[in-house]
Amino acid sequence: MDLDFSLVIPYLPLLVNGIILTIKFTVWSTIFGFTWGVLLSLIKISSFKPLALLGQFYTSFFRGTPLLVQLMLIYFATPQLVGYDISSLEAGVLAFGLNSAAYISESIRGGILSVDKGQREAAMALGVSEFRIMKDIILPQAFKNILPSLVNESIALLKDSSMVAIIGVGDTLRWAQQVQAKTFRAFEAFIVVALIYYVMVMVLTAIGSYLERRARVSD
Amino acid sequence: MIKIEKVSKKFKDLAVLKDISLEINKGEVIAIIGPSGSGKSTLLRCINLLEIPTSGKITINGVELLEKGTEVQKIRQNIGMVFQHFNLFPHMTVLKNMTYAPMVVHQISAEEAEKQAIALLERVGLQEKVHEYPSKLSGGQKQRVAIARALAMKPEILLFDEPTSALDPEMVKEVLEVIKSLAHTGITMVLVTHEMGFAREVADKICFLDEGRVAEIAPPQEFFSSPKSARAQQFLDKVL
Ligand SMILES: Nc1ncnc2c1ncn2[C@@H]1O[C@H](COP(=O)(O)OP(=O)(O)OP(=O)(O)O)[C@@H](O)[C@H]1O
Ligand SMILES: [Mg+2]
Numbered sequence: 001m002d003l004d005f006s007l008v009i010p011y012l013p014l015l016v017n018g019i020i021l022t023i024k025f026t027v028w029s030t031i032f033g034f035t036w037g038v039l040l041s042l043i044k045i046s047s048f049k050p051l052a053l054l055g056q057f058y059t060s061f062f063r064g065t066p067l068l069v070q071l072m073l074i075y076f077a078t079p080q081l082v083g084y085d086i087s088s089l090e091a092g093v094l095a096f097g098l099n100s101a102a103y104i105s106e107s108i109r110g111g112i113l114s115v116d117k118g119q120r121e122a123a124m125a126l127g128v129s130e131f132r133i134m135k136d137i138i139l140p141q142a143f144k145n146i147l148p149s150l151v152n153e154s155i156a157l158l159k160d161s162s163m164v165a166i167i168g169v170g171d172t173l174r175w176a177q178q179v180q181a182k183t184f185r186a187f188e189a190f191i192v193v194a195l196i197y198y199v200m201v202m203v204l205t206a207i208g209s210y211l212e213r214r215a216r217v218s219d
Numbered sequence: 220m221i222k223i224e225k226v227s228k229k230f231k232d233l234a235v236l237k238d239i240s241l242e243i244n245k246g247e248v249i250a251i252i253g254p255s256g257s258g259k260s261t262l263l264r265c266i267n268l269l270e271i272p273t274s275g276k277i278t279i280n281g282v283e284l285l286e287k288g289t290e291v292q293k294i295r296q297n298i299g300m301v302f303q304h305f306n307l308f309p310h311m312t313v314l315k316n317m318t319y320a321p322m323v324v325h326q327i328s329a330e331e332a333e334k335q336a337i338a339l340l341e342r343v344g345l346q347e348k349v350h351e352y353p354s355k356l357s358g359g360q361k362q363r364v365a366i367a368r369a370l371a372m373k374p375e376i377l378l379f380d381e382p383t384s385a386l387d388p389e390m391v392k393e394v395l396e397v398i399k400s401l402a403h404t405g406i407t408m409v410l411v412t413h414e415m416g417f418a419r420e421v422a423d424k425i426c427f428l429d430e431g432r433v434a435e436i437a438p439p440q441e442f443f444s445s446p447k448s449a450r451a452q453q454f455l456d457k458v459l
Contacts, residue, residue: 122306126266126320126372127296136319140310218310218352 011179016102018175019196025092025171026158032097033157034150037104042134044109055105062102068163071095075167092164098208111142144215151208155201162197163164172196220245220407221266221376226275228261235261236272237431243424245375248408250418250439253428254454259411262376262428266409267298279376296324299369303381305361307353313340313364314349317371324372332371339367343397359390363397370401377401379410415458419443427451 043055061071075091078084086094115138123133144151165174172193179189220345221243230231236259243249264270265277268284269290277284284294298455308316318332327335340346343363353361362382369377382398383391395417402408402421407452412418418425418439425442427435429450435442446452 005426116306118302118304119308121269122302122308123320124269124302125295125298125300125378126368127292127293127324132323135310138325144310149230218312219354 003188004185005188005192007183007185008179008192009176011182011189014178015172015175015192015196018170018172019062019200021089021170022158022161022172022200025089025096025161025164025169026154028093029096029100030154030156031162032093033100033104033153036097036101038108038136038139040101040105041108041112044105045112059102059105062099067095067099067160068166070099071163071167074098088164088167088169091167092169096157096161100153104153106148107146107153108139108142111146112138114145115141147212147215148208151204151211154208155204158200158204220247220280221409222276222278223262223266224278225274226262226265226272226277227369228258228265228270229273234267236429239275239431239433241426241436243407243409245402245407246405247423248402248421248427249424250422251409251411251426251428252413252415252418252433252454257428258431259428260380262332263380263409263411266376266378267295267300269300292324296372297374298376298378299371299372299374300348300378301362301365301380301382303384305353305354305358305365305366307361307368309353312350312352313345313388316353316364317368320368321371336367336371340364340369342370342400343367344393356379357390358386359393362386362390362394366394366401374406376409379408379412381411381413383412402441413458415443415455427454429454 040055040058043051044059046052046055071092073088074095075088078086078091119137119141120133123137128137161171162173165171166179168174176189176193180186183189221241222238223241226236226239227234234363239262250261253259257286261270265272266279271283277283279294282289282294284291294376307313308319311319312331314336318329319326321332321335322329337346337349340349345360345363345367346383348356348360348364353409355362356364367383379398383394386394390412395414398408399417399421410418410422420439422439424436425439426437427442427446427448427450429448434448435446435451437447442451443455445454
């Protein structure tokens with residue numbers, strides 16, 4: 001087996017673009033998935049039954065179908081359905097955000113239910129409004145309890161983001177495919193990409209443990 | 220000031236309060252005692268609507284709580300509550316625990332809220348704990364902070380639900396002393412307790428609950444020396 005990493009050197013500047021795209025993509029999907037996930041978790045614990053059921057159905061649909069199918073569906077069906085020519089990046093963020101919201105909302109729901117009910121009662125007894133109780137008392141404690149699973153979700157998003165290479169987004173993985181096509185060699189480019197994903201995941205893990213340490217100051 | 224008329228409460232089919240009537244005057248200290256499961260906590264929690272009575276009428280300062288259109292949050296702002304398990308907010312420091320509600324509910328400034336919080340902490344002897352998190356406090360200290368937190372809203376009424384039941388014996392005294400120092404200072408107090416000696420000492424009236432009914436209401440001397448109802452007699456024989 002002969003390895004020649006110097007072959008990939010001319011393509012490295014392009015790789016930087018790919019990495020930036022992967023990061024951007026992960027950040028946007030996380031923000032979108034998280035925001036929608038919080039709302040969705042509130043919908044699922046709503047005392048208005050039809051709404052709660054709708055939220056549950058949403059979750060079971062997105063958890064019960066492959067992410068790749070969702071991605072394709074959104075990318076190829078949107079132009080046909082609403083006439084909007086969705087870019088591959090937009091389709092990616094949309095699919096990943098909608099999908100991760102389903103998972104995140106489940107964790108958050110569990111986190112909310114794990115907060116001692118005395119917390120809500122104490123705040124109610126002080127005359128605090130429902131909205132502020134949720135925002136200032138319940139959610140911060142819920143997030144603290146589920147921080148590890150939120151970090152894991154973000155890591156999963158980062159890794160799964162490589163799927164968007166399939167619909168042509170020029171991300172990190174896409175770079176390896178292009179290098180392979182030009183140099184007719186697979187190993188060098190893919191091993192570089194694997195390492196880069198690994199480093200990014202390690203960085204996210206480190207950020208996660210930093211956040212957990214900070215959240216634990218009140219313990 | 221607090222008027223409870225024919226209040227009943229059911230949880231599904233379980234009748235927990237049956238036709239309770241009780242009047243509490245301004246500045247009075249009333250102790251609610253009775254066997255476990257007799258409905259003491261439920262009755263107390265009806266006063267600030269943490270439980271909604273199934274029927275009956277509760278009036279505070281002339282405002283009917285169960286009437287449509289009553290602003291429950293407004294009512295609660297005037298009623299402090301101290302829980303058996305303290306229920307301090309664990310993600311907030313002692314200071315934040317105390318300034319939070321005055322700031323978001325009464326919308327007073329941070330400086331004012333902090334000044335007032337520190338004064339109250341001094342009153343319960345915990346000024347040096349201002350910046351600690353609740354996890355660093357002993358049970359007795361937590362309960363004193365919880366009392367100070369309730370006072371920070373300047374309520375006219377204070378409800379206590381077994382404030383010393385979750386404490387190690389050596390911490391009971393410090394909490395009871397704080398409660399005692401508040402009694403007869405103008406604030407109306409409703410105290411659910413198993414501390415008979417304390418009830419006798421601070422209460423103006425004893426309300427004895429049995430199986431969801433008020434079995435007896437009497438001044439403490441009278442109640443503890445010669446209870447009228449047989450159930451109260453039995454209860455006292457057991458606990459004293
Ligand atoms: N949320 C609830 N749902 C169903 N049943 C309840 C609920 N809260 C209380 N109960 C029941 O109502 C009865 C009275 O409860 P409550 O807590 O008022 O009694 P208590 O006099 O405070 O007792 P203890 O001295 O043990 O605190 C009990 O049988 C209890 O199981
Ligand atoms: Mg009780």
